Amino acid sequence: MTAATPPLRLGSRGSPLALRQAEIVRARLQAANPALAAPDAVEIVPVKTTGDVETKRRLAEIGGKGLFTKELEDALLDGRIDAAVHSLKDVPTWLPDGLSLAAVPERADPRDAWFSPKSATIAGLPEGARVGTASLRRQAQILALRPDVRVVTFRGNLQTRLRKLADGEADATLLAHAGLARMDMADRATAVLDPAEMLPGVAQGALALETRAADTRTREMVSAIDDPAVARCVHAERACLDVLDGSCQTPIGVLVEPLAGERVYVRALVAWPDGSECWATERTGPVADAGALARDAGHELRRRAGDDFFARLAEMI
Numbered sequence: 001m002t003a004a005t006p007p008l009r010l011g012s013r014g015s016p017l018a019l020r021q022a023e024i025v026r027a028r029l030q031a032a033n034p035a036l037a038a039p040d041a042v043e044i045v046p047v048k049t050t051g052d053v054e055t056k057r058r059l060a061e062i063g064g065k066g067l068f069t070k071e072l073e074d075a076l077l078d079g080r081i082d083a084a085v086h087s088l089k090d091v092p093t094w095l096p097d098g099l100s101l102a103a104v105p106e107r108a109d110p111r112d113a114w115f116s117p118k119s120a121t122i123a124g125l126p127e128g129a130r131v132g133t134a135s136l137r138r139q140a141q142i143l144a145l146r147p148d149v150r151v152v153t154f155r156g157n158l159q160t161r162l163r164k165l166a167d168g169e170a171d172a173t174l175l176a177h178a179g180l181a182r183m184d185m186a187d188r189a190t191a192v193l194d195p196a197e198m199l200p201g202v203a204q205g206a207l208a209l210e211t212r213a214a215d216t217r218t219r220e221m222v223s224a225i226d227d228p229a230v231a232r233c234v235h236a237e238r239a240c241l242d243v244l245d246g247s248c249q250t251p252i253g254v255l256v257e258p259l260a261g262e263r264v265y266v267r268a269l270v271a272w273p274d275g276s277e278c279w280a281t282e283r284t285g286p287v288a289d290a291g292a293l294a295r296d297a298g299h300e301l302r303r304r305a306g307d308d309f310f311a312r313l314a315e316m317i
């Protein structure tokens with residue numbers, strides 16, 4: 001590499017999963033861009049985010065959107081990094097001025113994985129069992145199915161949460177299957193949950209690269225690893241979230257999946273955190289209409305749940 005081509009600096013959170021994701025992205029960028037083929041052409045820069053520092057409280061309690069993204073976005077805006085690698089699930093639908101998503105390189109299995117030494121299913125859990133999660137989306141859906149279970153707050157990275165389960169702090173927990181698979185830990189899951197009983201978070205399993213909107217050089221290199229079919233599905237999920245004015249901390253699940261014949265299957269739900277109220281809907285239609293279908297599903301849920309529901313939710317979260 002010559003002095004005229006500085007390395008592409010990829011910002012990542014410092015957790016083991018985030019760094020693994022950054023490595024995946026680095027390898028893909030290097031394979032897709034001859035200009036980045038040299039071993040030192042892409043540098044990974046770890047950046048600590050609020051979500052990494054605050055590991056005790058519930059995400060919803062810490063409040064605000066962008067807990068896992070703000071410091072990466074600051075680093076982009078300051079020019080300390082050229083692209084940020086995110087789990088797209090953690091990226092708010094509104095990006096700061098001057099930044100934009102340049103690529104969605106891949107989506108692993110979007111479903112949630114179930115871990116329990118007590119039962120392979122949610123239905124089979126013993127009466128009054130404790131389920132460890134800090135996600136209001138998972139909490140609400142579990143409680144809608146099983147009002148008798150007790151939810152205990154589980155935060156921290158994959159390893160921490162599985163250790164808490166092994167230590168008996170809960171009888172079951174849920175984790176995104178994608179993260180497990182990327183850490184080669186998928187075989188530890190007791191089961192993978194059907195979206196019909198546990199709808200995943202918006203863009204769960206998808207990676208995304210964020211850049212400065214005006215940085216043409218980086219945007220061109222990064223766009224080489226965009227997967228347009230995946231991007232269309234996850235952008236549709238984000239459009240639905242936008243209609244519902246939610247973040248990854250609100251009890252909202254959305255999944256847009258490709259079907260045969262250039263069609264998509266859209267599912268969405270909103271729930272009250274204690275599971276006492278839950279509205280769900282679905283659509284199927286042409287891939288080209290994915291965004292409109294997902295938005296329409298969001299509007300239906302807004303109408304059915306009512307403005308009061310969202311006002312109460314906003315107050316609570």
Ligand SMILES: NCc1[nH]cc(CCC(=O)O)c1CC(=O)O
Nearest residue numbers: 087089175176178179204205206
């Ligand atoms: N908010 C935490 C978070 N953000 C992304 C992932 C996993 C990877 C993914 O969904 O892409 C996780 C952990 C989890 O939900 O279990």
